[in-house]
Amino acid sequence: MARAISTRRMALNTAIAWTIGAMIFFPILWTFLTSFKTEAQAIADPPVFFLFDWTTENYTTVQERSNYFRHFWNSVVISVGSTLIGLAIAIPAAWSMAFVPSKHTKNILMWMLSTKMLPPVGVLVPIYLIFRDLKLLDTQFGLIIVLTLINLPIIVWMLYTYFKEIPGEILEAARMDGATLRSEVLYILLPMAVPGIASTMLLNIILAWNEAFWTLNLTAAKAAPLTAFIASYSSPEGLFYAKLSAASTMAIAPILIMGWFSQKQLVRGLTFGAVK
Protein backbone atom coordinates (compact mmCIF):
# COMPACT_ATOMS: atom_id res chain seq x y z
CA MET A 1 0.00 0.00 0.00
CA ALA A 2 1.33 3.41 -0.89
CA ARG A 3 1.80 5.66 2.07
CA ALA A 4 0.64 9.24 1.80
CA ILE A 5 3.53 11.62 2.37
CA SER A 6 2.80 15.28 2.92
CA THR A 7 4.47 17.90 0.72
CA ARG A 8 6.33 19.33 3.68
CA ARG A 9 7.67 15.96 4.67
CA MET A 10 8.67 15.38 1.08
CA ALA A 11 10.53 18.71 0.91
CA LEU A 12 12.35 17.90 4.13
CA ASN A 13 13.34 14.46 2.88
CA THR A 14 14.57 15.92 -0.38
CA ALA A 15 16.64 18.52 1.47
CA ILE A 16 18.20 15.87 3.70
CA ALA A 17 18.96 13.63 0.74
CA TRP A 18 20.62 16.46 -1.17
CA THR A 19 22.67 17.46 1.89
CA ILE A 20 23.95 13.92 2.39
CA GLY A 21 24.62 13.62 -1.34
CA ALA A 22 26.56 16.89 -1.34
CA MET A 23 28.60 15.80 1.69
CA ILE A 24 29.56 12.56 -0.03
CA PHE A 25 30.43 14.34 -3.25
CA PHE A 26 32.28 17.21 -1.59
CA PRO A 27 35.75 15.60 -1.28
CA ILE A 28 35.72 14.75 -4.99
CA LEU A 29 34.62 18.27 -5.88
CA TRP A 30 37.24 19.77 -3.57
CA THR A 31 39.98 17.62 -5.10
CA PHE A 32 38.83 18.61 -8.56
CA LEU A 33 38.80 22.35 -7.68
CA THR A 34 42.16 22.19 -5.90
CA SER A 35 43.76 20.61 -8.94
CA PHE A 36 43.19 23.88 -10.82
CA LYS A 37 44.66 26.11 -8.09
CA THR A 38 48.22 27.21 -7.53
CA GLU A 39 50.00 25.57 -4.61
CA ALA A 40 49.56 28.78 -2.58
CA GLN A 41 45.83 28.98 -3.22
CA ALA A 42 45.48 25.30 -2.42
CA ILE A 43 46.50 25.88 1.18
CA ALA A 44 44.93 29.35 1.51
CA ASP A 45 43.11 30.06 4.78
CA PRO A 46 40.18 30.78 4.54
CA PRO A 47 39.86 28.42 1.56
CA VAL A 48 38.71 29.79 -1.78
CA PHE A 49 36.01 28.01 -3.72
CA PHE A 50 35.51 29.17 -7.27
CA LEU A 51 37.05 32.63 -7.25
CA PHE A 52 40.67 31.80 -7.92
CA ASP A 53 42.91 31.96 -10.95
CA TRP A 54 42.12 28.71 -12.74
CA THR A 55 45.27 27.06 -14.07
CA THR A 56 46.08 23.76 -15.74
CA GLU A 57 49.70 24.11 -14.73
CA ASN A 58 49.46 21.25 -12.19
CA TYR A 59 48.37 18.80 -14.87
CA THR A 60 51.27 19.76 -17.11
CA THR A 61 53.77 19.47 -14.27
CA VAL A 62 52.40 16.11 -13.13
CA GLN A 63 52.56 14.70 -16.65
CA GLU A 64 56.11 16.07 -17.06
CA ARG A 65 57.35 14.59 -13.82
CA SER A 66 55.75 11.20 -14.10
CA ASN A 67 54.35 9.31 -17.03
CA TYR A 68 50.60 9.22 -16.43
CA PHE A 69 49.87 6.90 -19.31
CA ARG A 70 52.26 4.22 -18.13
CA HIS A 71 50.52 4.13 -14.74
CA PHE A 72 47.16 4.26 -16.41
CA TRP A 73 48.05 1.29 -18.59
CA ASN A 74 49.32 -0.65 -15.57
CA SER A 75 46.02 0.04 -13.79
CA VAL A 76 44.04 -1.19 -16.80
CA VAL A 77 46.11 -4.36 -17.19
CA ILE A 78 46.04 -5.18 -13.49
CA SER A 79 42.35 -4.49 -12.84
CA VAL A 80 41.01 -6.05 -16.03
CA GLY A 81 43.47 -8.95 -15.91
CA SER A 82 42.74 -9.86 -12.30
CA THR A 83 38.99 -9.62 -12.92
CA LEU A 84 39.09 -11.88 -15.99
CA ILE A 85 41.24 -14.50 -14.29
CA GLY A 86 39.02 -14.24 -11.21
CA LEU A 87 35.91 -14.85 -13.33
CA ALA A 88 37.50 -17.83 -15.04
CA ILE A 89 38.14 -19.41 -11.65
CA ALA A 90 34.91 -18.26 -10.01
CA ILE A 91 32.41 -19.31 -12.68
CA PRO A 92 33.04 -23.07 -12.29
CA ALA A 93 33.31 -22.65 -8.51
CA ALA A 94 30.01 -20.78 -8.26
CA TRP A 95 28.37 -23.24 -10.66
CA SER A 96 29.23 -26.19 -8.47
CA MET A 97 28.21 -24.40 -5.28
CA ALA A 98 24.89 -23.25 -6.70
CA PHE A 99 23.83 -26.36 -8.61
CA VAL A 100 25.56 -29.32 -6.99
CA PRO A 101 25.97 -28.18 -3.40
CA SER A 102 27.44 -30.54 -0.85
CA LYS A 103 26.85 -30.29 2.86
CA HIS A 104 30.07 -28.25 3.16
CA THR A 105 29.18 -25.65 0.53
CA LYS A 106 27.92 -23.10 3.04
CA ASN A 107 31.03 -23.53 5.17
CA ILE A 108 33.33 -23.09 2.20
CA LEU A 109 31.51 -19.91 1.23
CA MET A 110 31.82 -18.57 4.77
CA TRP A 111 35.48 -19.51 4.89
CA MET A 112 36.11 -17.70 1.63
CA LEU A 113 34.39 -14.62 2.97
CA SER A 114 36.28 -14.82 6.24
CA THR A 115 39.57 -14.27 4.40
CA LYS A 116 38.27 -10.79 3.61
CA MET A 117 38.02 -10.09 7.36
CA LEU A 118 41.74 -10.56 7.86
CA PRO A 119 43.71 -7.30 7.81
CA PRO A 120 45.93 -7.52 4.71
CA VAL A 121 48.92 -6.19 6.60
CA GLY A 122 48.87 -9.43 8.59
CA VAL A 123 50.17 -11.33 5.57
CA LEU A 124 52.27 -8.56 4.06
CA VAL A 125 55.63 -9.92 5.18
CA PRO A 126 55.15 -13.52 3.96
CA ILE A 127 53.65 -12.39 0.67
CA TYR A 128 56.42 -9.85 0.19
CA LEU A 129 59.06 -12.51 0.79
CA ILE A 130 57.38 -14.99 -1.54
CA PHE A 131 57.12 -12.31 -4.22
CA ARG A 132 60.78 -11.41 -3.74
CA ASP A 133 61.90 -15.03 -4.09
CA LEU A 134 59.70 -15.65 -7.13
CA LYS A 135 60.89 -12.37 -8.69
CA LEU A 136 57.31 -11.10 -8.83
CA LEU A 137 57.96 -7.77 -7.11
CA ASP A 138 57.08 -4.80 -9.27
CA THR A 139 55.60 -6.93 -12.07
CA GLN A 140 52.12 -6.65 -13.59
CA PHE A 141 51.80 -10.42 -13.39
CA GLY A 142 52.51 -10.46 -9.65
CA LEU A 143 49.90 -7.79 -8.97
CA ILE A 144 47.34 -9.57 -11.14
CA ILE A 145 47.84 -12.71 -9.06
CA VAL A 146 47.55 -10.97 -5.71
CA LEU A 147 44.49 -8.92 -6.72
CA THR A 148 42.81 -11.98 -8.23
CA LEU A 149 43.24 -13.83 -4.96
CA ILE A 150 42.06 -10.89 -2.91
CA ASN A 151 38.89 -10.31 -4.90
CA LEU A 152 38.12 -13.96 -5.64
CA PRO A 153 35.86 -14.43 -2.58
CA ILE A 154 33.71 -11.48 -3.66
CA ILE A 155 33.52 -12.69 -7.26
CA VAL A 156 32.52 -16.19 -6.15
CA TRP A 157 29.93 -14.83 -3.74
CA MET A 158 28.38 -12.51 -6.28
CA LEU A 159 28.22 -15.15 -9.01
CA TYR A 160 26.90 -17.69 -6.53
CA THR A 161 23.96 -15.43 -5.68
CA TYR A 162 23.21 -14.80 -9.37
CA PHE A 163 23.44 -18.48 -10.25
CA LYS A 164 21.12 -19.34 -7.36
CA GLU A 165 18.46 -17.25 -9.09
CA ILE A 166 18.59 -19.39 -12.22
CA PRO A 167 16.05 -22.22 -11.96
CA GLY A 168 17.80 -25.59 -11.80
CA GLU A 169 15.10 -27.10 -14.03
CA ILE A 170 16.38 -25.09 -16.99
CA LEU A 171 19.81 -26.64 -16.63
CA GLU A 172 18.21 -30.06 -16.19
CA ALA A 173 16.22 -29.45 -19.36
CA ALA A 174 19.50 -28.75 -21.16
CA ARG A 175 20.92 -31.98 -19.81
CA MET A 176 17.85 -33.87 -21.04
CA ASP A 177 18.27 -32.16 -24.41
CA GLY A 178 21.66 -33.79 -24.75
CA ALA A 179 23.89 -30.92 -23.62
CA THR A 180 27.29 -31.81 -22.19
CA LEU A 181 28.44 -29.94 -19.11
CA ARG A 182 30.43 -27.59 -21.33
CA SER A 183 27.46 -26.78 -23.59
CA GLU A 184 25.19 -26.43 -20.58
CA VAL A 185 27.45 -23.77 -19.07
CA LEU A 186 28.31 -22.10 -22.37
CA TYR A 187 24.90 -21.97 -24.08
CA ILE A 188 22.49 -21.86 -21.14
CA LEU A 189 24.03 -20.74 -17.86
CA LEU A 190 26.36 -17.98 -19.05
CA PRO A 191 23.90 -16.26 -21.42
CA MET A 192 21.29 -16.27 -18.65
CA ALA A 193 23.79 -14.92 -16.13
CA VAL A 194 25.14 -12.14 -18.37
CA PRO A 195 23.70 -9.27 -16.27
CA GLY A 196 25.14 -10.79 -13.11
CA ILE A 197 28.52 -11.48 -14.66
CA ALA A 198 28.66 -7.98 -16.10
CA SER A 199 28.02 -6.28 -12.78
CA THR A 200 30.45 -8.61 -11.00
CA MET A 201 33.03 -7.66 -13.58
CA LEU A 202 32.40 -3.92 -13.24
CA LEU A 203 32.51 -3.98 -9.46
CA ASN A 204 35.72 -5.96 -9.44
CA ILE A 205 37.42 -3.72 -11.94
CA ILE A 206 36.55 -0.80 -9.67
CA LEU A 207 37.79 -2.60 -6.55
CA ALA A 208 41.01 -3.61 -8.27
CA TRP A 209 41.51 -0.14 -9.75
CA ASN A 210 41.25 1.46 -6.33
CA GLU A 211 43.20 -1.17 -4.42
CA ALA A 212 46.08 0.68 -2.76
CA PHE A 213 47.60 -1.51 -0.08
CA TRP A 214 49.11 -4.26 -2.23
CA THR A 215 49.74 -2.11 -5.27
CA LEU A 216 51.77 0.32 -3.17
CA ASN A 217 53.68 -2.31 -1.24
CA LEU A 218 54.55 -4.67 -4.07
CA THR A 219 55.52 -2.19 -6.78
CA ALA A 220 58.19 0.43 -7.23
CA ALA A 221 58.23 1.88 -10.72
CA LYS A 222 57.72 -0.54 -13.57
CA ALA A 223 54.37 -2.03 -12.65
CA ALA A 224 53.09 0.84 -10.48
CA PRO A 225 49.44 1.62 -11.23
CA LEU A 226 47.65 4.94 -10.68
CA THR A 227 47.43 4.46 -6.92
CA ALA A 228 51.21 4.64 -6.79
CA PHE A 229 51.08 7.61 -9.12
CA ILE A 230 48.89 9.49 -6.62
CA ALA A 231 50.97 8.40 -3.68
CA SER A 232 54.12 9.78 -5.25
CA TYR A 233 52.67 13.28 -4.82
CA SER A 234 51.85 12.97 -1.18
CA SER A 235 55.02 14.08 0.53
CA PRO A 236 55.38 14.30 4.28
CA GLU A 237 55.94 18.03 3.96
CA GLY A 238 52.49 18.32 2.38
CA LEU A 239 53.41 21.17 0.13
CA PHE A 240 52.01 19.80 -3.10
CA TYR A 241 48.25 19.71 -2.52
CA ALA A 242 47.45 21.10 -5.92
CA LYS A 243 49.64 18.59 -7.73
CA LEU A 244 48.37 15.77 -5.53
CA SER A 245 44.84 16.82 -6.44
CA ALA A 246 45.66 16.92 -10.13
CA ALA A 247 47.15 13.44 -9.92
CA SER A 248 44.12 12.17 -7.99
CA THR A 249 41.70 13.68 -10.47
CA MET A 250 43.52 12.04 -13.34
CA ALA A 251 43.57 8.71 -11.52
CA ILE A 252 39.91 8.58 -10.57
CA ALA A 253 38.52 10.12 -13.78
CA PRO A 254 38.61 6.95 -15.92
CA ILE A 255 36.91 4.77 -13.33
CA LEU A 256 34.40 7.49 -12.48
CA ILE A 257 33.45 7.83 -16.14
CA MET A 258 33.17 4.07 -16.50
CA GLY A 259 31.06 3.90 -13.35
CA TRP A 260 28.83 6.70 -14.60
CA PHE A 261 28.05 4.95 -17.86
CA SER A 262 27.51 1.57 -16.24
CA GLN A 263 25.67 2.76 -13.13
CA LYS A 264 22.39 1.20 -14.20
CA GLN A 265 24.07 -2.16 -14.58
CA LEU A 266 25.94 -1.72 -11.29
CA VAL A 267 22.88 -0.84 -9.24
CA ARG A 268 20.90 -3.66 -10.79
CA GLY A 269 23.77 -6.02 -10.09
CA LEU A 270 24.20 -4.97 -6.49
CA THR A 271 20.50 -5.21 -5.66
CA PHE A 272 19.88 -8.32 -7.79
CA GLY A 273 18.05 -10.92 -5.81
CA ALA A 274 17.48 -8.56 -2.90
CA VAL A 275 13.74 -8.65 -3.45
CA LYS A 276 12.36 -12.08 -4.00
Place this chain on the structure above:
Amino acid sequence: MGRITLHGVTKNFGDTEVIRPLDLEIEDGEFVVFVGPSGCGKSTLLRLIAGLEDVTAGRIEIDGVDATGVPPAKRGLAMVFQSYALYPHMSVRKNIAFPMRMAGLDKAEQNRRIESAAAALNLTDYLDRRPGQLSGGQRQRVAIGRAIVREPAAFLFDEPLSNLDAALRVGMRMEISELHTRLKTTMVYVTHDQVEAMTMADKIVVLQHGVIEQVGSPLDLYREPRNLFVAGFIGSPKMNLMTGEEAERRQAATMGIRPEHITASPTEGLWQGTVGVSEHLGSDTFFHVHLDGRADPVTVRAGGEVSLHHGDMIYLTPDESRIHRFDAQGMRLA
Protein backbone atom coordinates in the same frame (compact mmCIF):
# COMPACT_ATOMS: atom_id res chain seq x y z
CA MET B 1 11.47 -48.27 -29.23
CA GLY B 2 10.88 -47.23 -25.67
CA ARG B 3 10.61 -50.10 -23.27
CA ILE B 4 11.58 -49.14 -19.73
CA THR B 5 12.14 -51.70 -16.99
CA LEU B 6 12.87 -50.97 -13.35
CA HIS B 7 14.43 -53.72 -11.21
CA GLY B 8 14.49 -53.18 -7.46
CA VAL B 9 14.97 -49.44 -7.84
CA THR B 10 15.56 -47.67 -4.53
CA LYS B 11 16.20 -44.02 -3.73
CA ASN B 12 17.25 -42.53 -0.41
CA PHE B 13 17.79 -38.87 0.36
CA GLY B 14 20.07 -39.07 3.38
CA ASP B 15 18.29 -41.34 5.83
CA THR B 16 14.89 -40.90 4.20
CA GLU B 17 13.72 -43.71 1.97
CA VAL B 18 11.87 -41.98 -0.86
CA ILE B 19 11.49 -44.97 -3.15
CA ARG B 20 11.35 -48.45 -1.58
CA PRO B 21 12.66 -51.33 -3.72
CA LEU B 22 10.37 -51.21 -6.71
CA ASP B 23 9.86 -53.20 -9.92
CA LEU B 24 7.99 -51.84 -12.91
CA GLU B 25 7.60 -52.68 -16.57
CA ILE B 26 6.70 -49.96 -19.06
CA GLU B 27 5.92 -51.40 -22.49
CA ASP B 28 6.91 -49.76 -25.74
CA GLY B 29 4.31 -47.25 -26.87
CA GLU B 30 2.43 -47.29 -23.59
CA PHE B 31 1.02 -44.20 -21.90
CA VAL B 32 1.84 -44.72 -18.22
CA VAL B 33 0.74 -42.31 -15.53
CA PHE B 34 2.33 -42.17 -12.09
CA VAL B 35 -0.24 -40.81 -9.71
CA GLY B 36 -0.31 -40.27 -5.98
CA PRO B 37 -0.52 -37.58 -3.31
CA SER B 38 2.32 -35.07 -3.02
CA GLY B 39 5.43 -36.55 -1.49
CA CYS B 40 4.62 -40.07 -2.68
CA GLY B 41 7.81 -40.25 -4.73
CA LYS B 42 6.25 -40.08 -8.20
CA SER B 43 8.39 -37.18 -9.42
CA THR B 44 11.51 -38.75 -7.92
CA LEU B 45 10.73 -41.97 -9.78
CA LEU B 46 10.44 -40.03 -13.04
CA ARG B 47 13.73 -38.23 -12.36
CA LEU B 48 15.39 -41.57 -11.71
CA ILE B 49 14.22 -42.79 -15.11
CA ALA B 50 15.43 -39.51 -16.65
CA GLY B 51 18.81 -39.87 -14.98
CA LEU B 52 18.51 -36.52 -13.20
CA GLU B 53 18.80 -38.42 -9.91
CA ASP B 54 21.05 -41.39 -9.24
CA VAL B 55 19.46 -44.58 -7.96
CA THR B 56 20.60 -45.72 -4.50
CA ALA B 57 20.19 -49.34 -5.53
CA GLY B 58 18.61 -51.28 -8.37
CA ARG B 59 18.75 -51.19 -12.14
CA ILE B 60 17.00 -49.20 -14.87
CA GLU B 61 16.87 -50.70 -18.36
CA ILE B 62 15.85 -48.86 -21.48
CA ASP B 63 15.13 -51.17 -24.41
CA GLY B 64 16.91 -53.98 -22.64
CA VAL B 65 20.12 -52.01 -22.13
CA ASP B 66 21.26 -51.15 -18.61
CA ALA B 67 20.98 -47.36 -18.36
CA THR B 68 21.51 -47.05 -14.60
CA GLY B 69 24.78 -45.13 -14.80
CA VAL B 70 24.13 -43.44 -18.14
CA PRO B 71 23.91 -39.61 -17.96
CA PRO B 72 20.53 -38.06 -18.88
CA ALA B 73 21.85 -36.70 -22.17
CA LYS B 74 22.64 -40.20 -23.38
CA ARG B 75 19.43 -41.98 -22.42
CA GLY B 76 17.51 -40.88 -25.49
CA LEU B 77 14.58 -39.62 -23.42
CA ALA B 78 12.88 -36.23 -23.58
CA MET B 79 11.34 -34.47 -20.62
CA VAL B 80 8.67 -31.80 -20.23
CA PHE B 81 8.89 -29.96 -16.93
CA GLN B 82 6.18 -28.43 -14.76
CA SER B 83 7.81 -24.98 -15.08
CA TYR B 84 8.28 -25.59 -18.84
CA ALA B 85 12.01 -24.86 -18.32
CA LEU B 86 12.35 -23.02 -21.63
CA TYR B 87 15.58 -21.16 -22.34
CA PRO B 88 14.49 -17.55 -21.79
CA HIS B 89 17.29 -16.01 -23.85
CA MET B 90 16.45 -18.00 -26.98
CA SER B 91 13.61 -17.61 -29.48
CA VAL B 92 11.01 -20.36 -29.76
CA ARG B 93 12.79 -21.60 -32.88
CA LYS B 94 16.12 -21.82 -31.06
CA ASN B 95 14.51 -23.48 -28.05
CA ILE B 96 13.07 -26.20 -30.25
CA ALA B 97 16.32 -26.49 -32.20
CA PHE B 98 18.50 -26.83 -29.10
CA PRO B 99 18.37 -30.62 -28.67
CA MET B 100 19.03 -31.09 -32.40
CA ARG B 101 21.91 -28.65 -32.23
CA MET B 102 23.35 -30.68 -29.36
CA ALA B 103 22.92 -33.83 -31.41
CA GLY B 104 24.75 -32.20 -34.32
CA LEU B 105 21.91 -32.54 -36.83
CA ASP B 106 22.35 -30.64 -40.08
CA LYS B 107 20.52 -27.34 -40.50
CA ALA B 108 18.11 -28.49 -43.18
CA GLU B 109 16.91 -31.43 -41.09
CA GLN B 110 16.63 -29.15 -38.05
CA ASN B 111 14.43 -26.72 -39.96
CA ARG B 112 12.29 -29.50 -41.36
CA ARG B 113 11.60 -30.89 -37.89
CA ILE B 114 11.01 -27.43 -36.40
CA GLU B 115 8.47 -26.57 -39.10
CA SER B 116 6.63 -29.85 -38.69
CA ALA B 117 6.57 -29.63 -34.88
CA ALA B 118 5.46 -26.01 -35.02
CA ALA B 119 2.68 -26.86 -37.44
CA ALA B 120 1.49 -29.72 -35.26
CA LEU B 121 1.51 -27.56 -32.14
CA ASN B 122 0.13 -24.32 -33.63
CA LEU B 123 3.37 -22.48 -33.00
CA THR B 124 4.24 -21.42 -36.54
CA ASP B 125 3.39 -17.76 -35.90
CA TYR B 126 5.40 -17.64 -32.72
CA LEU B 127 8.71 -19.13 -33.82
CA ASP B 128 10.59 -15.85 -33.58
CA ARG B 129 9.22 -14.82 -30.20
CA ARG B 130 10.92 -15.26 -26.88
CA PRO B 131 9.31 -17.53 -24.24
CA GLY B 132 8.57 -14.44 -22.13
CA GLN B 133 6.18 -13.19 -24.81
CA LEU B 134 4.07 -16.35 -24.80
CA SER B 135 1.09 -17.47 -22.71
CA GLY B 136 1.33 -20.45 -20.38
CA GLY B 137 -0.32 -22.81 -22.85
CA GLN B 138 1.96 -21.71 -25.68
CA ARG B 139 5.02 -22.14 -23.49
CA GLN B 140 3.93 -25.65 -22.66
CA ARG B 141 3.55 -26.38 -26.36
CA VAL B 142 7.07 -25.09 -27.00
CA ALA B 143 8.34 -27.43 -24.28
CA ILE B 144 6.51 -30.30 -25.95
CA GLY B 145 7.87 -29.25 -29.35
CA ARG B 146 11.39 -29.28 -27.95
CA ALA B 147 10.76 -32.83 -26.75
CA ILE B 148 9.19 -34.06 -30.02
CA VAL B 149 12.01 -33.01 -32.35
CA ARG B 150 14.46 -35.25 -30.52
CA GLU B 151 12.40 -38.25 -31.61
CA PRO B 152 13.06 -39.78 -28.20
CA ALA B 153 12.60 -43.35 -27.09
CA ALA B 154 10.15 -42.08 -24.50
CA PHE B 155 8.63 -38.82 -23.29
CA LEU B 156 8.70 -37.99 -19.61
CA PHE B 157 6.15 -35.47 -18.35
CA ASP B 158 6.52 -34.02 -14.86
CA GLU B 159 3.14 -32.50 -13.92
CA PRO B 160 3.11 -30.54 -17.17
CA LEU B 161 -0.36 -29.10 -16.78
CA SER B 162 -0.41 -27.97 -13.17
CA ASN B 163 0.62 -24.39 -13.97
CA LEU B 164 -2.23 -23.93 -16.45
CA ASP B 165 -5.74 -22.76 -15.68
CA ALA B 166 -8.55 -25.31 -15.62
CA ALA B 167 -9.95 -24.72 -19.13
CA LEU B 168 -6.53 -24.82 -20.76
CA ARG B 169 -5.66 -27.93 -18.81
CA VAL B 170 -8.51 -29.90 -20.38
CA GLY B 171 -7.46 -28.74 -23.85
CA MET B 172 -3.79 -29.63 -23.33
CA ARG B 173 -4.80 -32.99 -21.90
CA MET B 174 -6.49 -33.81 -25.18
CA GLU B 175 -3.54 -32.51 -27.18
CA ILE B 176 -1.11 -34.72 -25.32
CA SER B 177 -3.40 -37.74 -25.73
CA GLU B 178 -3.68 -37.02 -29.45
CA LEU B 179 0.06 -36.65 -29.69
CA HIS B 180 0.44 -40.06 -28.14
CA THR B 181 -2.02 -41.62 -30.56
CA ARG B 182 -0.14 -40.05 -33.47
CA LEU B 183 3.45 -40.72 -32.37
CA LYS B 184 2.87 -44.05 -30.62
CA THR B 185 5.91 -43.29 -28.47
CA THR B 186 6.13 -44.38 -24.86
CA MET B 187 5.00 -41.64 -22.49
CA VAL B 188 5.52 -41.55 -18.76
CA TYR B 189 3.41 -38.90 -17.12
CA VAL B 190 3.44 -37.75 -13.50
CA THR B 191 0.43 -36.07 -11.94
CA HIS B 192 -1.32 -35.74 -8.62
CA ASP B 193 -4.63 -35.30 -10.43
CA GLN B 194 -6.46 -38.59 -10.70
CA VAL B 195 -8.73 -37.17 -13.41
CA GLU B 196 -5.69 -36.66 -15.65
CA ALA B 197 -4.55 -40.15 -14.82
CA MET B 198 -7.95 -41.72 -15.61
CA THR B 199 -8.47 -39.83 -18.86
CA MET B 200 -5.01 -40.20 -20.38
CA ALA B 201 -3.43 -43.42 -19.19
CA ASP B 202 -3.17 -46.86 -20.73
CA LYS B 203 -1.71 -47.92 -17.41
CA ILE B 204 -1.85 -46.16 -14.07
CA VAL B 205 0.75 -46.65 -11.36
CA VAL B 206 -0.61 -45.54 -7.99
CA LEU B 207 2.12 -44.61 -5.53
CA GLN B 208 2.10 -43.85 -1.83
CA HIS B 209 5.13 -43.35 0.44
CA GLY B 210 7.46 -44.58 -2.30
CA VAL B 211 5.60 -47.87 -2.72
CA ILE B 212 3.50 -48.97 -5.70
CA GLU B 213 -0.01 -49.57 -4.39
CA GLN B 214 -1.44 -50.85 -7.66
CA VAL B 215 -0.69 -50.99 -11.37
CA GLY B 216 -3.45 -51.39 -13.90
CA SER B 217 -5.65 -49.88 -16.56
CA PRO B 218 -7.88 -46.99 -15.41
CA LEU B 219 -10.95 -49.21 -15.42
CA ASP B 220 -9.17 -52.02 -13.54
CA LEU B 221 -8.32 -49.57 -10.83
CA TYR B 222 -11.83 -48.19 -10.83
CA ARG B 223 -13.51 -51.56 -10.73
CA GLU B 224 -11.12 -53.47 -8.52
CA PRO B 225 -9.00 -51.28 -6.31
CA ARG B 226 -6.49 -53.51 -4.56
CA ASN B 227 -6.71 -51.68 -1.24
CA LEU B 228 -8.39 -48.86 0.61
CA PHE B 229 -5.85 -46.27 -0.52
CA VAL B 230 -6.45 -46.91 -4.23
CA ALA B 231 -10.20 -47.14 -3.60
CA GLY B 232 -10.17 -43.71 -2.02
CA PHE B 233 -7.74 -42.15 -4.50
CA ILE B 234 -9.21 -43.25 -7.82
CA GLY B 235 -12.62 -41.94 -8.75
CA SER B 236 -14.21 -38.55 -8.40
CA PRO B 237 -16.03 -37.85 -6.15
CA LYS B 238 -14.37 -40.30 -3.82
CA MET B 239 -15.75 -43.72 -3.00
CA ASN B 240 -17.88 -43.80 0.16
CA LEU B 241 -16.16 -45.95 2.77
CA MET B 242 -18.10 -47.34 5.70
CA THR B 243 -17.15 -49.40 8.71
CA GLY B 244 -19.34 -50.90 11.41
CA GLU B 245 -22.64 -52.69 11.09
CA GLU B 246 -23.16 -52.26 7.32
CA ALA B 247 -19.65 -53.59 6.59
CA GLU B 248 -19.94 -56.43 9.07
CA ARG B 249 -23.24 -57.49 7.52
CA ARG B 250 -21.24 -58.03 4.31
CA GLN B 251 -18.39 -59.90 6.11
CA ALA B 252 -15.90 -57.05 5.71
CA ALA B 253 -14.01 -54.63 7.96
CA THR B 254 -14.68 -51.77 5.56
CA MET B 255 -17.08 -51.55 2.68
CA GLY B 256 -16.96 -49.10 -0.16
CA ILE B 257 -19.55 -47.90 -2.64
CA ARG B 258 -19.05 -45.25 -5.32
CA PRO B 259 -21.46 -42.29 -5.46
CA GLU B 260 -22.59 -43.38 -8.94
CA HIS B 261 -23.57 -46.84 -7.68
CA ILE B 262 -26.16 -45.67 -5.20
CA THR B 263 -29.76 -45.05 -6.17
CA ALA B 264 -31.52 -42.19 -4.44
CA SER B 265 -35.25 -42.08 -3.96
CA PRO B 266 -37.54 -39.73 -2.02
CA THR B 267 -39.84 -42.59 -0.98
CA GLU B 268 -38.09 -45.89 -0.36
CA GLY B 269 -34.67 -47.51 -0.01
CA LEU B 270 -32.22 -49.37 2.18
CA TRP B 271 -30.75 -46.42 4.03
CA GLN B 272 -32.59 -43.39 5.31
CA GLY B 273 -31.04 -39.96 5.67
CA THR B 274 -31.33 -36.21 5.14
CA VAL B 275 -29.84 -34.14 2.36
CA GLY B 276 -26.92 -31.92 3.35
CA VAL B 277 -24.83 -29.94 0.88
CA SER B 278 -25.70 -30.48 -2.78
CA GLU B 279 -23.42 -29.74 -5.73
CA HIS B 280 -25.22 -29.02 -8.99
CA LEU B 281 -22.97 -29.55 -12.00
CA GLY B 282 -25.74 -29.40 -14.57
CA SER B 283 -25.16 -32.87 -15.98
CA ASP B 284 -25.03 -34.41 -12.51
CA THR B 285 -25.92 -33.50 -8.99
CA PHE B 286 -23.96 -34.75 -6.01
CA PHE B 287 -25.82 -34.90 -2.72
CA HIS B 288 -24.03 -35.25 0.57
CA VAL B 289 -26.47 -37.28 2.61
CA HIS B 290 -26.39 -37.65 6.38
CA LEU B 291 -27.55 -41.18 7.15
CA ASP B 292 -29.30 -41.77 10.43
CA GLY B 293 -26.80 -42.92 13.02
CA ARG B 294 -23.64 -42.21 10.91
CA ALA B 295 -21.16 -39.40 11.39
CA ASP B 296 -19.69 -39.09 7.86
CA PRO B 297 -22.01 -38.05 5.05
CA VAL B 298 -22.44 -40.35 2.05
CA THR B 299 -22.00 -38.85 -1.41
CA VAL B 300 -24.57 -39.84 -4.01
CA ARG B 301 -24.76 -39.02 -7.69
CA ALA B 302 -28.18 -38.19 -9.06
CA GLY B 303 -29.41 -36.85 -12.38
CA GLY B 304 -28.69 -33.27 -13.32
CA GLU B 305 -32.06 -31.83 -12.62
CA VAL B 306 -33.17 -33.63 -9.49
CA SER B 307 -34.35 -31.04 -7.06
CA LEU B 308 -33.91 -31.94 -3.45
CA HIS B 309 -33.19 -29.37 -0.81
CA HIS B 310 -31.12 -29.13 2.30
CA GLY B 311 -32.90 -31.06 5.06
CA ASP B 312 -35.14 -33.13 2.75
CA MET B 313 -35.65 -36.78 3.61
CA ILE B 314 -33.96 -39.20 1.20
CA TYR B 315 -33.62 -42.97 0.82
CA LEU B 316 -30.51 -44.62 -0.63
CA THR B 317 -30.00 -48.08 -2.10
CA PRO B 318 -26.48 -49.30 -2.98
CA ASP B 319 -26.02 -51.59 -5.98
CA GLU B 320 -24.93 -54.76 -4.12
CA SER B 321 -22.93 -56.04 -7.10
CA ARG B 322 -20.81 -52.89 -7.01
CA ILE B 323 -19.91 -52.98 -3.36
CA HIS B 324 -16.18 -53.24 -2.57
CA ARG B 325 -15.16 -55.13 0.54
CA PHE B 326 -11.88 -54.70 2.43
CA ASP B 327 -10.34 -56.61 5.35
CA ALA B 328 -8.97 -55.13 8.56
CA GLN B 329 -5.59 -54.49 6.84
CA GLY B 330 -7.36 -52.51 4.15
CA MET B 331 -6.81 -55.14 1.45
CA ARG B 332 -9.54 -56.06 -1.02
CA LEU B 333 -11.61 -59.15 -0.27
CA ALA B 334 -12.52 -61.32 -3.25
